[in-house]
Amino acid sequence: MSHYFFNETVTMDxxxxxxxxxxxxxxxxxxxxxxxxxxxxxxxxxxxxxxSHGCLRVPLYLTRIEKGAVDxxxxxxxxxxxxxxxxxxxRNGAGQVVSRFAMGKAIDxxxxxxxxxxTARNSNHNGAEAYYSMLALQKDMIGFCSSIGGGNLMAxxxxxxxxxGNNPFCLALPALNHDPVVLDMAQxxxxxxxxxxxxxxxxxxxxxxxxxxxxxxxTDPAEATLGFLRTMGDYKGSGLSIVTGMIxxxxxxxxxxxxxxxxxxxxxxLNIGHSFCAIRVDFLTDINDFKRNMDIQIEFIKNSKKAQxxxxxxxxxxxxxxxxxxxxxxxxxxxxxxxxxxxxxxxRFNIDIPLRNLANY
Numbered sequence: 430m431s432h433y434f435f436n437e438t439v440t441m442d443x444x445x446x447x448x449x450x451x452x453x454x455x456x457x458x459x460x461x462x463x464x465x466x467x468x469x470x471x472x473x474x475x476x477x478x479x480x481s482h483g484c485l486r487v488p489l490y491l492t493r494i495e496k497g498a499v500d501x502x503x504x505x506x507x508x509x510x511x512x513x514x515x516x517x518x519x520r521n522g523a524g525q526v527v528s529r530f531a532m533g534k535a536i537d538x539x540x541x542x543x544x545x546x547x548t549a550r551n552s553n554h555n556g557a558e559a560y561y562s563m564l565a566l567q568k569d570m571i572g573f574c575s576s577i578g579g580g581n582l583m584a585x586x587x588x589x590x591x592x593x594g595n596n597p598f599c600l601a602l603p604a605l606n607h608d609p610v611v612l613d614m615a616q617x618x619x620x621x622x623x624x625x626x627x628x629x630x631x632x633x634x635x636x637x638x639x640x641x642x643x644x645x646x647x648t649d650p651a652e653a654t655l656g657f658l659r660t661m662g663d664y665k666g667s668g669l670s671i672v673t674g675m676i677x678x679x680x681x682x683x684x685x686x687x688x689x690x691x692x693x694x695x696x697x698x699l700n701i702g703h704s705f706c707a708i709r710v711d712f713l714t715d716i717n718d719f720k721r722n723m724d725i726q727i728e729f730i731k732n733s734k735k736a737q738x739x740x741x742x743x744x745x746x747x748x749x750x751x752x753x754x755x756x757x758x759x760x761x762x763x764x765x766x767x768x769x770x771x772x773x774x775x776x777r778f779n780i781d782i783p784l785r786n787l788a789n790y
Contacts, residue, residue: 439768440760445783447472449771450484456778457494458501459523467525474557475761478752479613481622482557484763485629488770489693490523490554496696499523499553505530513542516681517549521698524555528574528703532561535705536568543712548704550681554579554692555703558599559613559746565601565707566609569716572601573706577677577684580691582621583658586667589644594689595620595658596673601746603710605720607727611746616670617658621693624650624658629766678702 447468454464467490475483493499503522507515515534519527531549538545555561558574565572578594585592595617602610619638627634628650636646639653647653660666678685683702690699710719733742756762775782 437765438762439765440762441768441784442760443472443476443757446475446484446761446763449775449780449783450487452780453487453491453771453774453778454501456780457491460502463501463523463526466529467523470525470556470560472761473560473753475763476753476756477557477559477749478756479557479559479749480626480763480767481620484767484771485622485626486554486556487774491774493553493692493696498696498698505549505552507534510534510538513538513545515545515547517547519549519552519701521551521553521700524553524576524701524703525560527552528555528561528705529564531703532564532572532574532705532707535707536565536570536572539565539570539707539709540568543709545707546704547706548677548681548702550678550683550700550702551698552683552701552703553699554701557613558597559601559611559749561705562599562601562613563609563611566603568707569603569710569720571603571708571710572599573708574599574703575673575677576703577674577689577701578615579621579693579701580695581686581689582691583617583660583667583670585671586660586664591657592686593667593670594674596670596677598673602723603720604723604727605717607724608744608747608750610723610727610744611749613746613749616660616666616673618661619658621654621658624653626764628654630764677704680704 450468451464454467455461471483494501500521503520505517505519505522505527508518509516517531527549531547535545535547555576561574562572575598578596580594581591582595583593584590595615597615599613624634624639633648634650636648639647639656639658641647641652641656674685681702684700710716727744731742772782
């Protein structure tokens with residue numbers, strides 16, 4: 430497993446960090462409730478150790494708002510609803526706001542029909558998919574979320590230019606006495622945000638992560654941003670990316686392929702697509718039996734004979750759940766560069782910096 434090595438870190442309580450980020454988004458034009466939601470998704474990602482989708486994203490989101498590429502005050506709207514399906518128009522609002530609305534609708538429909546499928550268009554980058562899938566867990570449901578992602582970042586298997594995104598999806602399943610199983614993954618070896626984090630902290634990246642513009646492996650994150658992310662599993666990752674992008678965008682009329690813009694470089698409305706599904710477990714089996722069986726399967730996997738130099742076998746989402754408990758209790762450790770960006774935004778908007786000693790960053 431690869432780790433980042435930060436030159437300097439700052440630890441902040443989530444109860445301080447989230448309102449601070451929320452105030453910054455409010456100053457950019459978001460409604461208070463939307464700003465709080467967007468901040469929460471980023472802080473939760475950081476607390477879970479998914480730093481590529483946390484507060485690192487604040488400067489990018491602010492730039493997109495300031496350049497008119499995102500409407501901070503836009504409210505998503507229901508275009509159509511038939512049976513257990515629905516179509517949402519995000520009206521170019523924040524991806525977090527659109528996704529929370531759409532996943533909420535998916536959960537409501539699953540309450541009635543047992544299963545649902547909701548798809549959205551005219552959205553924007555929505556951060557970590559786990560946040561939305563895990564909302565279904567609160568209702569003892571299975572949650573699914575997928576997105577076209579932030580642009581064409583990878584070459585398809587056998588290709589040599591950017592034609593597909595890393596197109597993340599997340600599946601969340603409830604358990605009884607164990608953490609829920611939460612598989613949140615993109616089809617690249619890593620998310621581009623991890624490369625951006627390495628670039629921000631002046632760290633090298635493993636050569637397995639990306640290719641430079643000439644198609645050669647690189648450990649330089651700056652060169653990687655000019656090249657391509659590498660698909661996981663070669664043709665398998667390429668295939669998963671293609672179909673995840675299709676299910677995220679084709680049904681809603683969102684951008685895909687030649688019409689898909691880049692969240693990092695194209696400062697115009699993106700028309701990003703997402704899709705959401707919720708499954709009401711008790712329509713099929715007793716919920717407590719299901720969760721007990723989940724525990725049995727989790728324990729069966731965790732009790733596997735361990736490979737050499739392995740201390741513990743982890744289920745999808747387990748390390749993130751451990752990180753979340755620890756960092757919510759002890760504070761979230763962030764690179765000083767990320768805090769510095771929040772300080773600069775605060776100064777620009779004349780917002781109080783929550784800790785005096787941060788003013789020197």
